Amino acid sequence: MLPGGLRVVTEHVAGARSASVGLWVEVGSRDEPAVGAGTHGAAHFLEHLLFKGTRRRSARAIAEEIDAVGGDLNAFTGKEHTCFYAHVLDRDMPLAVDVLGDVVLDAVMAAEDVELERDVVLSEIAGRDEDPEDLLADDFDALLFGAHPLGLPVIGTEESVVGMTRDRLADFHARHYVPSRSVLAVAGNVSHTEVLDAVAAAYGSRASGPGEAWHRIPGDAPAGPADRLAVRDEDTEQAHLMLGVPSLRRADPRWPALQVLSTVLGGGMSSRLFQQVREQRGLAYSVYSATTGYSDTGTLAVYLGCAPERLGAAAAVVRDELGDLAAHGITDAELARARGQLRGELVLGLEETSSRMHRLGRRELDHGGLEHGGDLAGTLERIDAVGAADVAALASTLLTGPRVAAVVGPYGDADELPGEVREMVE
Amino acid sequence: MLPGGLRVVTEHVAGARSASVGLWVEVGSRDEPAVGAGTHGAAHFLEHLLFKGTRRRSARAIAEEIDAVGGDLNAFTGKEHTCFYAHVLDRDMPLAVDVLGDVVLDAVMAAEDVELERDVVLSEIAGRDEDPEDLLADDFDALLFGAHPLGLPVIGTEESVVGMTRDRLADFHARHYVPSRSVLAVAGNVSHTEVLDAVAAAYGSRASGPGEAWHRIPGDAPAGPADRLAVRDEDTEQAHLMLGVPSLRRADPRWPALQVLSTVLGGGMSSRLFQQVREQRGLAYSVYSATTGYSDTGTLAVYLGCAPERLGAAAAVVRDELGDLAAHGITDAELARARGQLRGELVLGLEETSSRMHRLGRRELDHGGLEHGGDLAGTLERIDAVGAADVAALASTLLTGPRVAAVVGPYGDADELPGEVREMVE
Numbered sequence: 013m014l015p016g017g018l019r020v021v022t023e024h025v026a027g028a029r030s031a032s033v034g035l036w037v038e039v040g041s042r043d044e045p046a047v048g049a050g051t052h053g054a055a056h057f058l059e060h061l062l063f064k065g066t067r068r069r070s071a072r073a074i075a076e077e078i079d080a081v082g083g084d085l086n087a088f089t090g091k092e093h094t095c096f097y098a099h100v101l102d103r104d105m106p107l108a109v110d111v112l113g114d115v116v117l118d119a120v121m122a123a124e125d126v127e128l129e130r131d132v133v134l135s136e137i138a139g140r141d142e143d144p145e146d147l148l149a150d151d152f153d154a155l156l157f158g159a160h161p162l163g164l165p166v167i168g169t170e171e172s173v174v175g176m177t178r179d180r181l182a183d184f185h186a187r188h189y190v191p192s193r194s195v196l197a198v199a200g201n202v203s204h205t206e207v208l209d210a211v212a213a214a215y216g217s218r219a220s221g222p223g224e225a226w227h228r229i230p231g232d233a234p235a236g237p238a239d240r241l242a243v244r245d246e247d248t249e250q251a252h253l254m255l256g257v258p259s260l261r262r263a264d265p266r267w268p269a270l271q272v273l274s275t276v277l278g279g280g281m282s283s284r285l286f287q288q289v290r291e292q293r294g295l296a297y298s299v300y301s302a303t304t305g306y307s308d309t310g311t312l313a314v315y316l317g318c319a320p321e322r323l324g325a326a327a328a329v330v331r332d333e334l335g336d337l338a339a340h341g342i343t344d345a346e347l348a349r350a351r352g353q354l355r356g357e358l359v360l361g362l363e364e365t366s367s368r369m370h371r372l373g374r375r376e377l378d379h380g381g382l383e384h385g386g387d388l389a390g391t392l393e394r395i396d397a398v399g400a401a402d403v404a405a406l407a408s409t410l411l412t413g414p415r416v417a418a419v420v421g422p423y424g425d426a427d428e429l430p431g432e433v434r435e436m437v438e
Numbered sequence: 439m440l441p442g443g444l445r446v447v448t449e450h451v452a453g454a455r456s457a458s459v460g461l462w463v464e465v466g467s468r469d470e471p472a473v474g475a476g477t478h479g480a481a482h483f484l485e486h487l488l489f490k491g492t493r494r495r496s497a498r499a500i501a502e503e504i505d506a507v508g509g510d511l512n513a514f515t516g517k518e519h520t521c522f523y524a525h526v527l528d529r530d531m532p533l534a535v536d537v538l539g540d541v542v543l544d545a546v547m548a549a550e551d552v553e554l555e556r557d558v559v560l561s562e563i564a565g566r567d568e569d570p571e572d573l574l575a576d577d578f579d580a581l582l583f584g585a586h587p588l589g590l591p592v593i594g595t596e597e598s599v600v601g602m603t604r605d606r607l608a609d610f611h612a613r614h615y616v617p618s619r620s621v622l623a624v625a626g627n628v629s630h631t632e633v634l635d636a637v638a639a640a641y642g643s644r645a646s647g648p649g650e651a652w653h654r655i656p657g658d659a660p661a662g663p664a665d666r667l668a669v670r671d672e673d674t675e676q677a678h679l680m681l682g683v684p685s686l687r688r689a690d691p692r693w694p695a696l697q698v699l700s701t702v703l704g705g706g707m708s709s710r711l712f713q714q715v716r717e718q719r720g721l722a723y724s725v726y727s728a729t730t731g732y733s734d735t736g737t738l739a740v741y742l743g744c745a746p747e748r749l750g751a752a753a754a755v756v757r758d759e760l761g762d763l764a765a766h767g768i769t770d771a772e773l774a775r776a777r778g779q780l781r782g783e784l785v786l787g788l789e790e791t792s793s794r795m796h797r798l799g800r801r802e803l804d805h806g807g808l809e810h811g812g813d814l815a816g817t818l819e820r821i822d823a824v825g826a827a828d829v830a831a832l833a834s835t836l837l838t839g840p841r842v843a844a845v846v847g848p849y850g851d852a853d854e855l856p857g858e859v860r861e862m863v864e
Contacts, residue, residue, distance in 0.1 A: 025453070030785070072717065079778075080779065083782055128720035131720040132723050136723045142674050280505040297565060353506065
């Protein structure tokens with residue numbers, strides 16, 4: 013840990029010619045309501061605004077410096093994390109460290125840029141409103157988490173973005189975007205010493221302090237599904253369905269069993285849902301399951317995209333497969349295949365320096381660098397330790413509770429949905 | 439070159455733990471009309487159908503074998519190329535070589551699977567019809583290439599897919615999906631000898647022959663823009679515009695200059711369009727330029743996504759920037775930055791074994807492995823050799839000819855478009 017409380021984690025990647033540098037901040041949309049009214053969408057708004065200029069660099073200078081080395085500079089905002097990152101040639105790592113620190117910690121946040129970026133964010137919201145799958149995911153989270161901050165869309169709403177003020181953004185920034193809440197994660201053809209040198213050069217003169225003591229305010233615990241079915245009437249050619257349940261928090265020891273469960277259910281071409289819904293019956297082009305983990309809860313969801321006239325038949329197959337999994341668990345052959353699949357995907361997914369940087373940064377933020385956060389070998393060991401009985405126990409717990417379902421498609425209201433969809437959540 | 443005419447190209451990637459294996463076939467949607475009526479969408483349809491089972495493996499067996507090792511098996515179909523590929527751990531390369539050869543060359547193409555996949559492809563078309571940017575790209579190509587096969591969408595149309603027969607698919611397959619028209623490209627932690635051994639084991643018993651002599655039928659040369667403006671009335675919240683011109687064929691010696699031109703125009707955050715349209719004026723969330731190269735022609739296009747009420751103002755800025763570029767070319771500072779950007783992007787873009795495999799396969803198909811196809815060093819040299827005068831000459835040639843523009847958005851017809859859009863193509 014460095015003065016100011018910044019944590020630095022690095023991973024040397026032999027053979028790489030690049031470095032991926034991420035400045036992670038332990039803040040996301042779920043932290044917005046704790047600060048006060050009118051901050052919904054602040055973290056995402058800041059993701060835009062901070063690139064507009066710092067005391068040392070104009071927006072154009074930032075863009076030119078990174079473009080000139082062919083680098084990629086970007087950011088994303090989640091519900092519990094925000095990450096500003098750059099992917100550059102290894103020799104350009106110090107530039108990336110310097111620019112990211114400058115942007116995240118020293119942005120000017122000029123009033124006129126707030127207005128410019130307000131329009132850009134509103135345009136992004138409009139674009140998002142055109143994507144049925146994005147809307148579906150928002151509706152699903154709103155159902156599952158209700159009034160809890162996790163139920164709100166990261167991007168905010170048209171209303172909250174229109175009402176955002178520079179003062180609220182600056183206040184939110186001052187509280188959260190500080191070294192003591194940040195992790196610098198670097199993966200690539202660089203050494204830890206080189207990274208520390210770059211940090212010293214870039215941040216050395218920064219006034220350091222203990223940082224504000226802060227604990228995530230959990231809000232009301234997620235209440236669980238209140239209304240169980242949401243229908244958004246859109247004139248789409250496909251029906252989109254997301255069905256799911258609350259699952260586990262990220263640190264739950266049963267997390268690896270959940271990954272096996274989701275893999276067998278809908279994790280690949282050989283999964284039950286893909287085989288039954290698409291391959292055997294041709295009912296949908298796309299069907300899969302996925303998990304999301306937060307610090308205190310999580311989700312397990314099934315997505316289905318199909319012709320509206322096939323939604324009922326496809327939903328019935330999904331319902332039957334969920335019921336079978338809850339009642340009978342998985343076979344030994346499925347367990348073996350899922351373990352191999354998760355192992356291969358994990359290793360193949362860490363080929364790029366950027367995916368390694370993401371893993372590194374998240375691990376440090378989520379698990380405080382403790383060993384239980386796990387290196388790759390530890391993660392693989394925990395996957396191999398999952399037994400069919402663990403999966404069966406988890407399936408019977410998760411899949412027999414109340415489910416929620418969000419639908420986007422040409423349906424005026426829930427009464428117009430096929431009966432099989434309504435039955436899924438009853 | 440191996441018996442049957444299959445070409446094998448490999449690249450050893452030190453430090454990788456994976457292998458990316460691609461079986462490329464020199465066939466795409468532009469080759470469909472040459473075979474006869476009713477084949478539009480055949481290449482893409484086959485991309486689906488071939489995975490449904492071979493003489494040795496059912497669809498489920500294919501899925502299970504690849505999932506069990508955590509691999510990724512997929513394919514894509516373009517206008518001039520089709521690629522079936524797998525990304526696996528290095529030790530599983532022989533499995534990937536075997537499965538890909540089996541799928542591409544030995545598929546059963548059962549009649550009932552044609553029916554199942556017909557529904558899946560129709561569902562994919564319906565999904566595509568929901569994506570304004572996909573529709574925009576199709577409309578743009580239709581404008582630019584008119585009745586030429588390059589102007590048709592790869593996926594086919596609802597009508598052509600409904601009318602597709604097994605016989606037509608089998609005939610199309612027999613003509614094109616043969617070793618003499620194929621390239622096996624492998625990049626990863628494997629040696630050329632290991633790949634040749636895997637090929638011998640997998641394809642050794644295959645009846646080999648000279649393959650059908652075949653030359654791509656150019657059809658009528660692309661006629662160039664007939665109608666210059668296409669408006670698709672969709673109830674979208676954003677207006678989407680694609681404006682462009684015919685550019686250069688892939689092998690044109692001016693191709694590197696075209697890349698510099700497109701980079702300066704709209705290739706990154708410091709590009710003219712991003713700075714002028716988004717950063718200075720906040721008129722759009724997304725604006726960029728892009729090039730596509732074919733064997734005998736190519737495109738240069740600008741994409742713009744913005745609020746409908748800003749389309750006129752944004753289009754005027756684009757028009758002015760195109761005019762300025764055509765009249766005055768680029769500055770030395772822009773040239774230096776674009777060279778650095780292209781260099782960095784190229785090197786960073788080749789970190790994954792999959793991107794290396796793609797480069798390898800395309801190079802062999804497009805340039806027959808000749809040196810002018812170029813290794814990385816050669817490509818970088820050609821970028822560094824581009825001068826500002828080359829770019830200026832190209833800009834004045836390409837940007838002063840007739841332009842076309844496709845628009846998707848809430849516009850009943852061309853008369854409802856802002857005058858600035860109509861002026862762009864006049």
